[in-house]
Amino acid sequence: MTLKALSSFKGQENKGCLSLVPTPIGNLGDITYRALETLKEADLIAAEDTRNTQRLLNYFEIKTPQISFHEHNTQERIPQLIAKMQAGAKIAQVSDAGMPSISDPGHELVVACIEADIPVVALPGANAALTGLIASGICPQPFLFYGFLARKNKEQQAELTKLNRQTATMLFYEAPHRLKKTLKNMESVFGSERQITLCRELTKRYEEYIRGTVAEVLAWAETSEIRGEFVMIVQGNPHPEELAETSPALELSFVEQVNLLMEQENLKPNAAIKQVAKNNNVKRQVVYNEFHKIEQ
Known part of the structure; x- marks a missing residue:
């Protein structure tokens, strides 16, 4: 098979392109000049939630029209977006916060663009997992980004059991109403002494880091009001040979x-x-x- 190098830079292709644009995870000041320029120059913005993205666009006085693109309409939207780009449209894709495709919509559209020889441009920007990792105090590399664990208790325990052999630092996302259950399962599987950092409301007014052992952090969670989205940074298994x-x-x-x-x-x-x-x-x-x- 002959591979084709497809340029992502302006002026190299006549057809349209897809730009993956990270948005702030909280603090609007974290958006980049390039992201603003891309959103302004796009013909259309494919947004996970158009209402949420509209607040961002209004703040920066951006008039580009939007179309919804989320997990429930992916199959319907992808052919429409591909057709627009093949006709020359420049489309910017955004999720509600952070990087598209990272626990958010985007991956399927990228694959479809690659198959259609449409250039894909990825912009660097905010990401909650990496932001939490570098301030966690836990070894930043190597790391494994896992995202959300299974919601059902038995499935989550099975996932954690397989991950217990992992020596790299592990990065998870978790919703506030599931935090205590997940911590209890981690204590059950990983043990009470594993180091963990909870990162809450990153870049926002009430940003917090809760650092300690799994047992200590679980005790905090059981006596605290749990609000906001969490990034969980968990130490890898320091003694995998004991398994x-x-x-x-x-x-x-x-x-x-x-x-x-x-x-x-x-x-x-x-x-x-x-x-x-x-x-x-x-x-x-x-x-x-x-x-x-x-x-x-």
């Missing part, structure tokens, strides 16, 4: 692992549950609840 050796069985669900031990080693349910908890470095109660279908 059980990786085996294909660990890729199975806890229920499947328990049943496998009962079948292969003739263990009783409680003994198998205890062994699965040890193999996965989680509390016995986590495995017990899943095996007996007890929702927390």
